Amino acid sequence: ASVYDVSRRYDEAVRTYQAYLAIAPDDLEMRQELGLTYLLLDQPEAAVTELATCADKRPNDLQVQQDLGYALMKSRRHAEAVAVLERVVKADAKRPEAIRMLARCLAATGRTPEALEYLDSLLLAWPDDVKARRMRARLRLLTDNAALASEDYLELLAKKPDDAMLLLGAAGAFIAMDKLEEADQALDQVRQALGSHPLLEFREAQIAWRRGSKQAQNTLMQFARDNPTELEAWREVHQVAQKNKDKKLATEAASHLKALGDEEE
Numbered sequence: 001a002s003v004y005d006v007s008r009r010y011d012e013a014v015r016t017y018q019a020y021l022a023i024a025p026d027d028l029e030m031r032q033e034l035g036l037t038y039l040l041l042d043q044p045e046a047a048v049t050e051l052a053t054c055a056d057k058r059p060n061d062l063q064v065q066q067d068l069g070y071a072l073m074k075s076r077r078h079a080e081a082v083a084v085l086e087r088v089v090k091a092d093a094k095r096p097e098a099i100r101m102l103a104r105c106l107a108a109t110g111r112t113p114e115a116l117e118y119l120d121s122l123l124l125a126w127p128d129d130v131k132a133r134r135m136r137a138r139l140r141l142l143t144d145n146a147a148l149a150s151e152d153y154l155e156l157l158a159k160k161p162d163d164a165m166l167l168l169g170a171a172g173a174f175i176a177m178d179k180l181e182e183a184d185q186a187l188d189q190v191r192q193a194l195g196s197h198p199l200l201e202f203r204e205a206q207i208a209w210r211r212g213s214k215q216a217q218n219t220l221m222q223f224a225r226d227n228p229t230e231l232e233a234w235r236e237v238h239q240v241a242q243k244n245k246d247k248k249l250a251t252e253a254a255s256h257l258k259a260l261g262d263e264e265e
Contacts (some may be wrong), residue, residue, distance in 0.1 A: 001033065010041045028054045032064055035071065044074035055084070062088050066098050073101055078108040089118075096126050103135060110261030112143055130156065137169055142231055146176035164193045171203045172232065180207050198223060206236060221249070224256070231260050 001020070004013035017034035021027065035050035051068040058064050065088045072081035085102040088095060099122045106115035119136040122129060137152035153170035160166060167186045174183035184207065190200050202223040208216035217240050224233035238253035240246075 001030075001037075005033075005037055005040075008040075010037050013037050014041070028057060028064075032067065036067065039071060039074065042074075044071050047071040048075055048077070062092055062095070066095065066101075069098065069101055069105075073105050076108075078105040081105040082109060082111075094125075096122055096129055096132065100129075100132055100135065103132075103139075107139055112139055115139060116143070130159075134166070134169075137173075141169065141173055141176065144176070146173045149173040150177065162189070162193060164190045164197070167193075168197075168199050168203060172206075175203065175206050175210070178210070180210060183207055198226070202233065209240065217244070224253070228256060229260065231257070231262055234260065235262070 001016040035047045038047035055068045069085040103115040140149035150173035171183040171186040205216040205219035234256040241250035
């Protein structure tokens with residue numbers, strides 16, 4: 001089974017694990033490995049089934065608990081993942097990966113302030129954790145802390161100045177602060193790197209709308225409808241609808257924001 005895993009022949013690995021577990025069903029190490037292979041196959045629900053069995057029988061095994069939390073997160077069972085990962089982090093605060101996953105799941109359940117608190121503490125202990133800083137930058141932007149978000153983005157860009165996604169994030173922070181020239185400069189670099197990208201078009205439309213373009217409003221609305229889980233996009237559309245006194249669009253945007261757990265709306 002391990003040879004199949006290393007060779008990325010995951011279906012054959014699963015069959016081998018299952019054949020073995022039919023003979024030795026109490027071998028939790030093999031069951032855990034099966035769960036991890038299911039994750040590699042992008043079958044998180046199957047992974048949850050196996051890892052939950054392991055976690056139930058090994059409540060003090062923090063790696064098993066963390067693996068279960070990850071599987072629950074991948075299954076979009078965020079509230080359940082939070083409960084598992086909180087226990088892991090409480091038992092061992094020196095698990096940055098678990099803290100990042102916990103922050104992500106907290107944000108997904110609308111508990112963004114708590115997510116930010118975990119990320120703040122993580123970055124105090126591990127200031128070079130790029131994944132955590134990226135996440136904090138994004139969450140700061142979504143919680144109207146554009147100035148702090150820009151600080152995170154600029155620190156990240158100091159090390160990776162050509163990272164297009166960081167530039168797009170920084171542009172979003174600049175737009176929120178009404179620093180449109182700085183946003184334009186960031187987007188110029190993205191155009192050179194990517195040529196075109198849906199998020200680039202969204203950022204361009206954000207700037208154009210603030211400069212009075214009516215056509216930009218259609219681009220914003222289309223991006224939001226194409227990306228129904230994008231909180232920032234629906235906030236923008238809601239703002240457009242309110243300014244234009246478009247009750248139908250405002251209702252549509254408000255409905256999406258409520259579904260996404262946006263406290264402001």
